[in-house]
Amino acid sequence: MKDITPDLCAALFTGFRRYDQRIRARQYVDGLLSAPGRKSIANIAAAVGGPGDEQRLHHFVSDSRWNWDPLRSALTRTLEQRARSAVWVVRPVSIPKAGEHSVGVGRHFSADAEHVVNGQQAYGIWFASREAAVPVSWRMRLTGRWGRERSSGDEGVSGLLADVRRWGDPRRPVLLDVGDVPEAPALVSRHLREGCPLAVRIGGGLPLTPVRPTVAGAGRRAVPARRILATARRLRATPVTGGRGPGSVVTARVRLPDVGLAQEPLVLFGVWDGTAVAGSPPGPPEVWLTNMGTVSPGALWSLTRLPHRVAEGWRTRGAAVGLRDFEGRSLAGWHRHMTLASCAYTILSLRAAAPSSPSLAPPVAPVSRVRSAA
Template sequence: MRRVASSEDIVTDLCAALFAEFRRYDQRIRARQYMDGLLCAEGRKSIANIAAAVGVPGDEQRLHHFVSSSHWAWSPVRKALATFLEQEDATSAWVALPVSIPKGGEHTVGVARHFSPDGRQVVNGQRAYSMWYASERVVAPVSWRLHLPDAWLTDHRRRAKAEVPEELSAVTPEDCVAGLFDDVHRWGDPRRPVALDARGVDEHRHLGELFDQDAPKVVRISGRTRLVIDDRDRTGRGWRVAPAQAVLDTARRLRYVVRPTERQEGLRRMPLATATACVRLPAPPGQERGAYERPSRLSLLGVWHDLRRPPAELWLTNMHESPPASLLRTTRLARTVTHGWRTRGEAVGLRDYEGRSFQGWHRHMTLASCAYAMSALRSTGAAQCSGLSA
C-alpha cells in the first residue's frame, strides 16, 4: 500500500538524490544550508541573507566559498534533479526558456546591454537560457547556459577575473539552446517533447536545424514565418509558400473549441479554439524553386483566445500523431514555465546571484533550481511519484 509522504520526506528524498555526487560531508551540509536559505531568506537572496536565515551568520564566508570558489561539478547535480523529476509524471515535457536577468554595473559575469524577452525592451544584465521540466503538477528548471557576449570572451583581463574556462568560445543563442537539448537527451527520455519559442531569432535557419533532428518538438513561431503548404486540393496549383498566418486563415473553418480541464499555476481557465494544417519548411536559400525536401511534413497549430480575431499563438511541430488537444496541453506547459520564472523563480533567488565568477553563477543557478523544485514539490504535495512513496 502506498503512503503519502510528508513535506520533510520529500525534502529528505530530494536532497539524497541531488547530493549523492558530493564526496564530502561538509559539501552536503553547505548545499542543504544554501538551499534552505534560498527558500526562507527574506528579500534578496544574498550570501549574507542566506547565512542569517539558516542561523549560521558565522558561516557566511564558508557559503560564499562553497558557491564561488569550490570545485564541485554542477552537471551531476542537474542530472540528478532531472532524473528525479522525470519520475514525477509521464505526461510531461521539457521547455526551453530564454531569460534576462537585469544587473546594475558591468562587473558581474556576462553583463551587457541586450533585448530582454521578458520586458520586450533593451536592458543591462545577463542573458541566459534554461531548460525546464514541466508537468501539470510540477515545474522546475534543470539546466542553464549563460550567453557571454564577445566583449567578455575577447577581453583577457575581464575573462580572467570572471574565471571563464579557457575552452569556452563564442556561441550563438541557438547554440545555447542546442546545448540544453543535449543535456536533457543525455539525462532522460529522448521521446519526451521539447517546447520552445523561436520568435525573434533567425527563424529560417533555426527551424531547419531544429526539425532536422528526430526528437519531438513543439516550437512557437511568428505569423510571418514562411511555410510550404500543399494547395493541390484547394486550387490545383500544387505546393506554394505562404506566411504561417495565411496558412491558418485557410484552416479557419476547421477550428474546434477545446475547454482545458487542467488547473495550471497562474493561468486562468478559458475556452480555446485550435486548428491544424499540414506544412513543410521551405528549402534553404540557393536551392531551386520547388525543392521542398526539408524534412518531412510538419503540423502547424493555431490557438485562438478570441474567435473573432486572428490566432493568438502559432506552433510548429513534428508530432504528427498527437491530437490537437495533446499539443495544446504541451503549449500550456510552456506558458506555465514562463509564469513560474516570474513568480517562484524570483522567490527562490534565480535572479539574485551577487558574485562575479562564471563558475559561481552556474553553482548558484543549480542550487536555486533545486530550491525551486523543492518548493514546487512541497506546494503541490507531490508525494505519489516514484521515489517519494513506498
Template sequence: MTVTSLERPDTLSSRFVPDPVVGELCAELFASLPRSDQRRKGELYVRGLLRAEGRKSIRNIAAYVGDRAAEQSLHHFVVSSTWDWGPVRAALARYLERALPPQAWVVRPMVISKAGTESVGVDRRFVPELGQMVNSQAAYGIWSVGEERSCPVNWRLTLSRKWRDSIGPLPPNARESEMASTSLELAAGAVEELRGWAGRTPHRPVVLDLPGLDPAAVARRFEPSGTHFVVPARGSLRVRCVDVALPGTADRELAAHQLLLMARTLRRPVTWQDPSTGRPRVSLVAAVRVEPANAPGPQLLFGEWSDPLGRPDRCWVTDMTQAHPGALLRLAKRARQVEADFTHVSRRVGLTDFGGRSFEGWHRHTTLASAAHAVRVLARRAAEH
C-alpha cells in the same frame, strides 16, 4: 521572455519547508559531491534559499544559518569550489522523472535586470517587454513540465564576446554549447545534455518558447537526434501547403497567417487550463500540413484564435505531423506553466539573485536554486493531495 509578473497567490507560506522532502532530495542530488562537508553545505544552501528573508544573497543565507564563518564558507562553496554542477542537475532531472513525470521540456528565455555591469554576462540590452535598454543577464532555462507543475533542470547563460574573452579558456565545468553565439545552439546543447541525463526514459517533445527562430533551422538542428519540437512562428513565415484538406492551396507558397485564414473551416474548439488563473479556457485551433523551405521534412502549421472573425492570435510549427491539433495547442501552452512557476516559485527561492563575476558561481547558484524550486513544487503537490 520572463520579465512579467502573474498575480496568482501561492498556496504555501514562503517559509514553509518540509524537512523530509529537503533531506530526501538533497541526499540524492549531492551524492556526486566527493566530500561530506560539500554535501552538508549544499543542503544548507538549499535550506537557506527556502527560508532566508529578502534577497537570497550568500550574506543573507549565511545570516539565516546564524554562523559568522558561514558567509565565507558558503561563498567558497558556490564561487571558488571545484564541484561540477552537471551531475547535480542530472540527479535533479532523474528525480523529477520519478516524482513529477514530465510531459514536455520547455526552453524559456530569462532576462535578469542588474543595477550595475559587473555581474557575469551583464550587457546593455533592449528588452521589448520593458520597452527600454537595461543592464541585464540573458539566460535560457530548460524546464521539466508535468501535468500541473514545472521545474527548471538545465541552464545556459548568454555570454557576449566581451565576456567570453574575459573568461578566457573554457572553464572545466562549462559545456561547449555555453560558448555558442545563437539562442538555438544554446538551447539545443542544453536539451541534448538533458536527453543524456534522462537515460532510457521516453524522450520528451521540446517546446521552444523563443522568439524569432526559423522553424526549418530548428528542424535541421533536432532531426538527427529524433527530438520532436514545437516552435512559435511568425505570421509572415513563408510555407508551401501540402495538405489535401485544402486542395485549392496545393503547392502554393503562402504566408502562415494567410494559409491559416484559408483553413478557418478546419477550426475546432479546444479547452486548455490557464495556469495563471487555474481556470479552463477555450480557443479555436486549426492545423495544416506544410513544407517550409529548407526543412528536412513535412511539418504541421497550427494556429490559435480567440476571435473567430479575426486573424490567428499565435501560430506554431511542429514536426509532429500526426498529432491532434488540440494536443499540440495544450503542449504549446506548457510555456505558460513555466511563466507562472518562475514568477511564483523561482523568484521566491532566489533564482535570479546571484551577484558577482564568477561564471561558475552563477551556474552553481542557479543549480541550487533549481533544487529549492523543486522542493517548493513537491511540497505544494503534497499539500494539495
C-alpha cells in the same frame, strides 16, 4: 505532512564526494528557501549560518571546483521517477541587473519587459507537467565585452537538449518557446529535422510551404505562417476548453522551404486561448510548428499551455528562490547558484503539488511515443 526537503536533498546531493560539501549545499538551499528579500550569499548566511559561513558559502559557490552536471543529472532522474510522461520546455529568460560587473551583463531586448534592459541573457529547460514545472539546466549567452559570443541561441538550446537527453529519456517531447528571437528560423530548421518529438513556437512571419497549395492560395511558394493559418481557419477550427476560457486550434501540413519535397511534412498549428473565435484578430496569438503529426488538436492545446506555466513560475517561484539574484563575475559560480536555486525551486514545486497529486500526473499520456508527421 512530512517535509520532503531532507529526503530530496539527500537524493540530489549524493554526487558530492565530501561531507562538508553536502552540508554547504543543504545550507545554501535552505537559505534560498528562507532568507527574506534578495537571495545574496550574505542574506543566505544570515538566515541559516553562523560566524564565518558567509565566506564559506561564497567559496562553495564561486571558487570551489565541484561540477554542477551531476547535481542536474540527479535532479532530472528524480523528476523522471515522479512523472514518466512530462515534457521539456526551453525558454529564453532575461535577468535585469542594476550594475555592469556581474558575469554576462549587457544591454539587450527583453521579451518579458518588452523593451531594452541591462542584464543577463540565458536559456533554461524545465521539466513540465500539468501539476508542476521545474528548471533543471541552464546556459548563459555571453556577448560583447565578455568575449566572443560563446553561446548563441542555437548553441544554448542544443546544449540544454543534449543535457537532458543524456541524463534522462531521449524520446521525451520538447517544446521550444522561442517566439520571435533572431535565432528562431535556425532553431526550427535544425531541431525539427532531428527526429525527436518537438514543437517550436515561431513568429507568424516565418515562411513555410503548404502541402496543399490551395490552403494558402499560393501554389508551392513559401508564404508566412500566419497567412496559411488564416486561410485554414476559415475552413476548419477545433474548439477546445481550458486555460482562461474557450479557444480553438487550427492545423495545416507544411514543409520548411529550404529542404525540398523529400522532407516529411510538419504540422503548423495556431492556438487561440481564452477568447471566442468570433471577432478575434486575423493572426493567431500563438503559432507553433511540430513534427508530432499523430497528436490530436486537443493534445497540442494541452502541450502549449505548459510554457505559460513555465513563464508564470519563472516570474513568481523563480524570484522566490533567487534565480535572478546571483552577483559575481564567475560563470561557474552562476551555474552553481542556478543549479542550487533549481533544487530549491523543485522543493517548492513538489510541496505545492503534493496535496493534490504526489506523482505529478502527466499532461498527455501518449505524447512521448508519437511518430513524425506522415
